[in-house]
Structures are given as structure tokens and as C-alpha cells.
Amino acid sequence: MPSLRRFSLWSSLAAVLLLVGIIVVRGAVPDSSPLPAAVSIDASANRRPISPLIYGMNFATTQMLRDLRIPINRSGGNSASAYNWRLDARNAGRDWFFESLGADPAAINDQFGERFVALTLDADAIPMLTISMIGRVATLGKDRQTLASFSVAKYGRQLAYDVDGLRDAGNGVLPDGSLIVDNDPNDATVPNDPQNEQARVEQLVQRFGPSSPGTPRYYVMDNEPSLWHLIHRDIHPVGAHASEIAEKVLAYSRAVKSADPGGLVVAPEEWGWFGYHYSGFDQQYSAKNGLDDAPDKKDETGGMDYVPWLLSQWKAAGRPVDVFSLHFYPQSGEYSEAGAPDTPEIALARNRSTRNLWDPNYKDPSWINSVVSLIPRMRQWVDSYYHPGTPIALTEYNWGGDAIMNGATAQADLLGIFGREGLDIATRWGAPDPATPVYKAFKLYRNYDDQGSGFGSTSVEAATPDPDQVSSFAALRDGDGALTVVVINKQLERPAAATLKIGNFAADGQAESWQLAKNTLSRLPDTRYSGGQVEAVLPPQSVTLFVLRGVSSK
Numbered sequence: 162m163p164s165l166r167r168f169s170l171w172s173s174l175a176a177v178l179l180l181v182g183i184i185v186v187r188g189a190v191p192d193s194s195p196l197p198a199a200v201s202i203d204a205s206a207n208r209r210p211i212s213p214l215i216y217g218m219n220f221a222t223t224q225m226l227r228d229l230r231i232p233i234n235r236s237g238g239n240s241a242s243a244y245n246w247r248l249d250a251r252n253a254g255r256d257w258f259f260e261s262l263g264a265d266p267a268a269i270n271d272q273f274g275e276r277f278v279a280l281t282l283d284a285d286a287i288p289m290l291t292i293s294m295i296g297r298v299a300t301l302g303k304d305r306q307t308l309a310s311f312s313v314a315k316y317g318r319q320l321a322y323d324v325d326g327l328r329d330a331g332n333g334v335l336p337d338g339s340l341i342v343d344n345d346p347n348d349a350t351v352p353n354d355p356q357n358e359q360a361r362v363e364q365l366v367q368r369f370g371p372s373s374p375g376t377p378r379y380y381v382m383d384n385e386p387s388l389w390h391l392i393h394r395d396i397h398p399v400g401a402h403a404s405e406i407a408e409k410v411l412a413y414s415r416a417v418k419s420a421d422p423g424g425l426v427v428a429p430e431e432w433g434w435f436g437y438h439y440s441g442f443d444q445q446y447s448a449k450n451g452l453d454d455a456p457d458k459k460d461e462t463g464g465m466d467y468v469p470w471l472l473s474q475w476k477a478a479g480r481p482v483d484v485f486s487l488h489f490y491p492q493s494g495e496y497s498e499a500g501a502p503d504t505p506e507i508a509l510a511r512n513r514s515t516r517n518l519w520d521p522n523y524k525d526p527s528w529i530n531s532v533v534s535l536i537p538r539m540r541q542w543v544d545s546y547y548h549p550g551t552p553i554a555l556t557e558y559n560w561g562g563d564a565i566m567n568g569a570t571a572q573a574d575l576l577g578i579f580g581r582e583g584l585d586i587a588t589r590w591g592a593p594d595p596a597t598p599v600y601k602a603f604k605l606y607r608n609y610d611d612q613g614s615g616f617g618s619t620s621v622e623a624a625t626p627d628p629d630q631v632s633s634f635a636a637l638r639d640g641d642g643a644l645t646v647v648v649i650n651k652q653l654e655r656p657a658a659a660t661l662k663i664g665n666f667a668a669d670g671q672a673e674s675w676q677l678a679k680n681t682l683s684r685l686p687d688t689r690y691s692g693g694q695v696e697a698v699l700p701p702q703s704v705t706l707f708v709l710r711g712v713s714s715k
Contacts, residue, residue, distance in 0.1 A: 192655055193654075193655065193656075194655075194656075195655070195656040195657055195658035195698050196630060196631070196652060196655055196656070196657045196658065197657075197658050197660070198625060198626070198630070198631040198648075198650075198657045198658060198659045198660070198699075199625070199626065199660050199662065200623060200624070200625055200631075200633045200646070200648055200659055200660065200661045200662065201622075201623070201624045201625075201662050201664075202621065202622065202623045202633075202635045202644070202646060202661060202662065202663045202664065202666075203621065203622040203664040203665055204621045204635070204637060204644055204663070204664065204665040204666040205621070205664070205665035206621060206622035206664075206665075207581075207620070207621060207622040208619055208620065208621055208637075209580075209581070209583055209619070209620045210618065210619055210620075211580035211616075211617070211618050211619065211620050211636060212580075212583075212584065212585050212586065213232045213618070214232055214233045214287075214585060214586040214587070215576065215579035215580060215584050215585070215586065215587040216229070216230070216231055216232060216233075216576065216587070216603065216606065216607055217231060217232065217233035217234065217235065217289075217586060217587055217588035217589065218231050218233075218234055218235070218588055218589050218592050219234075219235045219236070219237060219238070219556075219557065219588050219589060219590050219591065219592065220234070220235075220236065220269045220270050220272065220591075220592050221234050221269075221286075221592045222269050222280065222592070223280045223281075223283045223284045225592055225595070226281065226284030226286045227284045228595070228604070228608065229600075229603045229604055229607045229608060230607045230608050230613060230615065231284070231286055231603075231607070232286055232287060233286060233287045233288075233289060233379075233586060233588060234277075234281040234284075234286050234287070234288055234289065234588070235288075235289035235291075235379075235381065235556055235588040236272055236273050236277045236288070236289065236290055236291055237289070237291045237381055237384050237430075237556065237557065238270075238291075238384060238557075238590075239253070239254050239255075239256050239384060239385075239392050239393075240252065240253055240254070240256070240271075240273070241273050241291035241293065241381075241383070241384050242254070242291075242293055242294075242295045242383055242384050242389070242392070242393055243261075243293060243295060243297060243298045243299050243350060243393060243396065244264075244273040244274070244291070244293055244298060244299065245298035245299045245300065245351070245353075246273075246274050246361040246364075247357075248263070248299065248300065248301055248305075249263060249264045249274060250262065250263050250264060250298075250299040250300065250301050250305075251264055251271070251273060251299050252298070252299040252310070252349060252350060252393070252395075252396075254392040254393045254395070255332075255333075255391065255392050255393070255394070256392070257323070258309065258311070258321075258322065258323045258326075258327070258330040258331065258332055259309065259310035259311055259330065259332070259333060259349070259393075259395045260307055260308070260309055260310070260323065260326070260327055260330045260349070261299035261300055261301060261307065261308045261309075261310070261349040261350060262299070262301070262307040262308075263301055263305045263307075269592070273290070273291065274290075274361075275364075275365065275368060277290065278290065278365060278368075278369055278378075279369075282369065287377055287378065287379065288378055288379070289379040289380075289381055289427065289556070289588065290365075290378070290379070290380060290381065291380075291381040291383060291384055292358050292361075292362075292380050292381065292382055292383065292413055292417060293353055293358060293383060294358075294382055294383040294386065294409045294410070294413050295353075295383060295386070295389055295393060295396065295397055296352065296353060296354075296396070296397065297346055297350040297351060297352055297353055297396040297397075298350060298351060298353040299349065299350055299351075300349060300350055300351045307326070307327045307330075308348065308349040309327055309329050309330035309331065309348065309349060310330075310333070310344060310346070310348055310349040310350070310395035310396070311330065311331040311332065311333040311341055311344055311395065312329050312330070312331070312348060313328070313329050313330070313331045314329055315348070316331065316333075316341050316344060317335070318331075318335075318336055319331030319332055319333065319334055319335060319336070319341070320332060320334040320335070320336060320338070321334070333394065333395065340394070342398060344395055346395060346396045349395070350395070350396050355412045355413050355415070355416035356416065358413055358416050358417070359416035359417070359419055359420045360420075362380070362416070362417050362420035362421050362424065363420040363421075365378075365420075365421070366420060366421050371421050371422070371423055371424075372421050372422075372423035372424045372425065373423050374423075377423070377425055378421065378423075378424055378425070379424070379425045379426075379427050379484065380414075380417045380421075380424050380425065380426055380427065381427045381428075381430060381486070381556065382409075382410050382413060382414065382426060382427060382428035382429065382430060382482075383409075383413075383430060384430055385430060385431060385432040385436065385488065386401050386406050386409075386429065386430070386431070386441060387400070387401060387406075387431055387432065387435075387436040387439070387440055387441035387444055387467070388432055388436070388441065388444075389401050389441055390441055390444075390445050399442070399445070400440065400441035400442035400443070400444055400445030400446070401440060401441035401442060402440055402441070402442045402457055402461060403440040403442070403457045403461045403462050403467055403470060403471065404457075404461050406429060406440070406441075406471060407470075407471055407474040407475070410426075410428045410429065410471075410475065410481065410482065411475070411478055411481055414426040414428075414481040414482065415481065418481075425483040425484060426481060426482050426483050426484070427482070427483065427484040427486045427554060427556065428471075428475075428482045428484075428485070428486060429468060429471055429485075429486070429487075430486050430487070430488065430556060431467075431468060431487055431488065432488050433488060433489060433490060433492075434489075434492075434529045434531070434533065436467070436468075437466065437467065437468045437487065438466045438467055438468070439452070439455060439457070439458065439466075439467050440457040440458075440461070440462075440467045442456065442457050443455040443456060443457045443458055443467070468487070468542065469542050469545070469546045470546075472485065472542060472543065472546040472547040473546045473547070475547065476546065476547050476548065480547065480548055480551075482547075482551075483551075483552070484551070484552045484553070484554050484585070484586065485539060485542070485543045485547065485551055485552070485553050485554065486553070486554040486555070486556045486586075487535070487539065487554075487555060487556075488555070488556060488557035488558065488590075489517070489518075489533075489535055489555060489557075489558050490557075490558065490559060490590075491510070491511070491514040491517065491527075491560055491561075492525070492527035492528060492529055493507070493510040493514060493526065493527045494507045494510065495507060495510055495511040495514055495560050495561045495562070495571070496559045496560055496561035497561060503561075503562055503565060503567065505653060507561075508562075508565075508567040508653055509653070510526075511560055511561065511562060511567055511568070511571045512567070512570070512571070512629050512630075512651040513629050514560070515560070515571060515574045515575055515578060516628075516629075517533040517534070517535060518533075518534075518535050518536050518575070518578050518579075518582065519534060519535075519536055519537065519578055519581075519582050520532075520534060521534045521537065535555075536553070536555075536578075536579075536582040536583070536584050537582070539553040540553060540583070552585035552586060553584060553585050553586075554584070554585055554586035554587065554588075555579075555584060555586070555587045555588075556586065556587075556588050557588070557590040558575070558587065558589060558590060559589060559590045559591055560572065560575060562599070563591075563593045563594070563597045563598075563599045563600075564597050564598070564599075565598060566598050566677075566678070566679065566680065566702035566703070567651075567653070567702055568597075568598060568599045569597075569598035569599050569601065569602040569677060569680075569702075569704060570602075570649050570650070570651045570702055570703070570704060571651075572589075572599045572602040572603065573602040573605065573606070573647060573649050573677075573704040574628075574632050574649055574651070575587075576602070576603070576606050576616075577632065577633075577634030577647055577649075578634075580616070580620045580634065580636065581620050581623075581634055596680075597680075598677065598680045601677050601680065601682045602677060602704055604682060605647075605675060605677050605682060605704055605706055606647070606706075609675045609682065609706060610675070610684075614708075615645075616634075616636055616638075616645050616647065616706070617635075617636025617637045617638035617639075617643070617644070617645040618636065618637070618638060618639050619636055619637040619639075620634070620635070620636050621635045621636060621637060621644075622635070623635035623646060629651065630650075630651055630652050630657070631648065631649065631650055631651065631652070631657050631659065631699075632648075632649045632651065633646060633647060633648045633649065634646070634647045635647075638708075641710070642711070643708050643709060643710055643711075644663070644666050644708075644709040644711065645706060645707070645708055645709075646661060646695075646706070646707040646709065647704065647705070647706050647707075648661070648697075648699060648704075648705050648707070649703075649704050649705075650699040650700065650701060650702065650703050650704075650705075651702070652701050652702070653701060653702060654701050655701055656698050656699060656700055656701060657698070657699045657701075658696070658697075658698050658699075659695075659696070659697050659698070659699050659705075660694060660695075660696050661694065661695040661696070661697075661707065662693065662694055663693045663694065663695070663709070664693065666693070666709065666711055667709070667710075667711025668691065668692060668693040669689070669690065669691045669692070669711075670689070670690060670709055670710050670711040671687060671688075671689060671690075671709075671710045672687065672688050672689070672690045672695055672707055672708070672709055672710075673687050673707070673708040673709075673710070674686075674687070674688070674697070674705060674706070674707055674708070675705070675706045675708075676699075676700075676703060676704070676705045676706070677703060677704040677705075678700045678702070678703035678704075679700070685705075690709065695707060695709070
């Protein structure tokens with residue numbers, strides 16, 4: 162039997178070795194030497210115009226629109242589904258105890274009507290306004306009193322209620338966990354129809370003039386209709402059938418264009434992967450019965466996925482939709498409205514998951530468990546089932562991490578992907594605070610010098626060996642002919658030794674550099690480059706914009 166002292170010594174040594182092993186395996190001792198990163202740029206290859214509308218936002222203020230030179234601003238989200246333009250009132254749905262309340266003129270996220278159009282036009286941006294199709298809209302009590310869809314006084318005690326506001330507003334869930342299903346929708350809402358929305362658009366036209374190619378206005382057909390039975394179950398408790406959404410888009414688009422013939426209709430605004438493939442009715446059915454024999458897919462769409470089927474129906478009806486739109490949020494914890502803390506695992510997932518937008522070889526590891534390749538998929542859907550060349554839009558997206566540099570590197574990656582892949586419109590959900598890194602990532606692309614300078618307007622080829630660690634995008638800029646190159650070091654703790662190898666552009670010239678690192682956007686010293694090569698060591702979690710002055714050889 163070994164002595165206690167010897168046993169203790171070997172135990173301590175084993176513990177140390179085990180700890181070292183764990184550290185090495187987990188990567189807790191990072192390699193501090195810069196990662197070599199070759200960036201290959203060809204200014205004559207894969208040229209594609211970049212739509213300026215990819216730099217859009219949801220609920221941006223006039224000041225933000227001007228500062229970031231944001232060209233398009235969307236008013237949408239769950240409250241927009243039941244917005245009553247006559248009362249300037251909204252119903253918050255499940256997001257806030259199903260309350261109908263008056264819109265706050267001072268709150269940007271409460272702007273769903275004329276004020277939103279005015280504040281957007283004041284910045285020379287294009288408004289995207291959501292049209293309610295759900296069938297009912299908010300109403301108010303005497304003196305604009307807030308009303309509850311699930312009154313505690315009327316329907317009894319519920320699992321939760323609004324302790325900070327209207328204490329009579331419950332969440333519609335009984336103490337035993339069952340849902341209140343017999344509520345009267347007239348408690349807090351009133352009926353709505355296409356004629357009422359047409360009158361709304363007519364009033365907008367009277368005040369702001371009609372839409373035209375020079376002054377466009379986009380009309381979004383409601384918000385995530387396949388989730389109405391969850392978000393707005395007080396007024397639409399049964400999941401929407403595929404046929405309901407197909408027919409409603411036809412009816413409301415006709416109403417919009419009767420009032421504003423030049424208005425641009427945007428649909429179907431579906432929420433994500435499940436909502437691309439299954440109607441609301443099938444999603445609700447699947448919660449209890451699974452997806453086998455999903456009724457709508459079997460009986461209404463003839464086996465077709467939900468969104469492609471919608472496109473085919475609208476094509477047969479004369480193509481009333483001008484822009485094909487979807488929403489997408491990553492599903493591995495990257496985005497959290499609850500403000501869940503970021504971890505290194507989530508940061509690495511955020512670095513990878515931007516591949517969902519473009520990579521045909523990337524299988525999403527979340528519950529999606531499939532290749533998304535969203536932008537090429539959207540293009541293929543409109544080309545196959547609707548009309549080739551129809552603009553495609555991502556009107557809600559958010560990769561989270563607003564307050565950290567990992568969120569900024571992801572946002573910069575997304576903006577580069579949108580331009581390279583040919584997306585037509587993108588509006589980020591949730592306008593970031595100007596003090597955050599994500600806001601500054603937008604600024605780097607749109608107005609890095611406060612003089613209106615930004616990333617170029619014609620995308621060209623830029624490639625790196627591993628875009629999960631270092632990604633890059635390049636574009637030629639109108640006016641001065643500069644080649645602009647964004648290099649994103651996504652690595653959490655390791656610098657990158659970037660070597661830009663530039664083809665079909667001036668081999669020698671001046672390189673201007675702007676860098677976002679540690680939440681500071683700054684100009685680095687200008688340098689000369691030669692031999693078609695630029696070298697720079699980039700900090701971890703940084704975004705660097707190189708502006709190369711010269712004349713393209715082609």
C-alpha cells in the first residue's frame with residue numbers, strides 16, 4: 162500500500178496533467194501568433210452591382226438614417242399586424258399581454274403610420290410600411306384607455322399579468338397551463354378588411370403623394386402570418402391555411418394598388434425555416450401530431466412546400482407581389498431578445514452561421530439540420546415558381562451581439578454577403594444604439610469618415626481560405642474608382658496576418674485604412690502598397706476597410 166504522502170504527490174501530479182490536458186483540448190491557451198490569412202482579390206472577376214437597399218433597418222430614427230446613410234426603413238414586427246391607423250393604436254399580442262394600446266408618438270418602435278413615413282422621408286430614405294391582413298385591429302377604451310384581450314376580471318386568474326401596467330391584462334394562460342380559448346375578440350379589437358387598408362393608403366397618398374420610380378414606397382403584407390395562431394391567438398387562434406394567405410395577399414395587394422398604383426407590394430414575410438415549408442395550420446397541427454400527413458401540405462399545396470406554393474399561386478393570379486421577402490434568424494443562440502449572455506460557443510456559432518445565407522455545403526447544426534443557403538434558395542424559388550429577376554428581400558434578420566465586437570464582425574460579414582450574393586433588400590431587425598460595435602460596423606460600410614464615404618457599389622471577387630476565421634469582401638467605388646476591401650478577423654483572441662493579393666487593379670498606389678476594433682472606429686496611417694500586395698496585422702475581432710486608390714486595368 163503506497164504511503165499517503167506518495168499517493169497525494171501522484172494525485173497532485175495527475176491533477177495537474179489532467180488540467181493541462183483540459184486546457185489544451187478546450188483551447189484555453191490560445192495561439193498568440195498571427196494567423197496567416199491570404200486574401201485573393203480580382204477586380205475584374207465576379208462583378209455584380211450592389212443594391213444600396215441592403216443597408217436597411219427596421220425603425221431607424223431620422224438621425225440614424227442620416228448618419229448611416231440608410232436608404233430604406235421598415236416599420237413592421239408583431240404589433241404591425243393589428244395596427245389601427247384610424248386610432249393610431251396597436252395590439253402587442255403575446256409580446257406584451259395581448260394589450261391594445263395607443264401608439265406613443267415619442268417611441269420609434271411605435272411608429273406604424275404617417276409619422277413613420279414622415280421621419281423616413283425627412284432623411285431621404287424609402288419607407289416600408291406594414292399593411293394589416295390578419296382581419297382585426299386594435300381598439301381603445303374611453304380617453305384612449307388600454308384594453309386587454311384576456312381580462313383577469315373577465316376570464317379569471319392567469320399564470321401572468323402586466324404588473325407594470327394594465328394589471329387586468331393577463332397572458333391568456335390559466336393556472337393549470339391551459340389556454341383561454343373562448344375569449345371575445347371584441348374585447349380589445351375590431352374587424353378590419355381590404356377596403357379599410359385601401360383608405361389608409363389613400364390618406365398616405367393624399368399627404369405624401371403617390372409612389373413612383375423616383376419616390377417609391379413599399380407595402381409589406383403583414384408580418385409572419387404562419388405564426389398568427391401563436392402571436393395573435395386572441396384574434397386568430399387557428400393557424401392560417403396556405404389558401405388563406407394566398408387569397409389575402411391578392412385581396413390586400415389589389416387594395417393597395419387601387420390607392421397607390423406605383424406602390425410596391427412585399428410578401429410573404431415568413432418567419433424562418435419552418436415557416437418556409439409549412440403553413441400556419443400545419444405548424445399548429447404538427448405541435449400535437451407531428452409533420453406526417455400535414456393537412457395543408459396534403460390537401461391544399463399538393464405536396465409542395467408552403468412558400469413556393471404561394472409564389473406559384475400569385476404567378477397564376479398575375480404576379481401582384483413586387484418583392485419576394487422572408488425573415489431569418491440564426492437558431493443556435495446567436496440572437497436572443499431576452500439578452501442571454503454570450504459565451505465563446507455562441508460567438509463561434511455566430512462566426513459560422515452566416516454561411517446559412519450562401520453556402521450550399523453548410524448544414525445548419527441547430528434544429529434546422531439542413532442546408533439553408535438562403536439567398537440562392539430565394540433566387541431559385543422566384544425564378545422557378547414566380548418570375549425570374551423578381552427582387553428578393555430579407556426584411557428581418559439579426560445575429561445578436563449588439564454590444565460586443567463578435568456581433569460587429571458578424572454584422573460586417575452579413576453586409577458583405579448581401580452585396581456579394583446579389584440580395585436586393587435587407588432591413589436589420591432592431592436599430593442598434595450608436596454606441597455599440599454593431600452600429601459602427603454599419604458606419605464602416607456607409608459613412609466611415611462622416612463625409613459620406615463607404616464601401617464600393619460593384620462587388621468583385623475576394624476569397625479567403627477559411628471565412629469562419631477571416632472573411633473578406635471587395636468592391637469598386639463609383640466616383641473616385643477606388644477599390645474598397647473589407648477584411649474581417651472573426652477570431653476571438655488571435656490576430657491575423659493578412660496579405661491582400663490584388664489582381665486586375667493598379668499594382669502600386671496609396672492605401673487608406675479604417676478599422677473597427679475594441680468598439681472604436683478609427684483611421685490608421687496611410688501607406689503605400691506595391692507589387693499588387695498589401696500586408697497588415699489585424700487585431701482579433703476587428704473589421705478593417707482598405708481603400709486602394711488607382712485605376713483598374715479593365
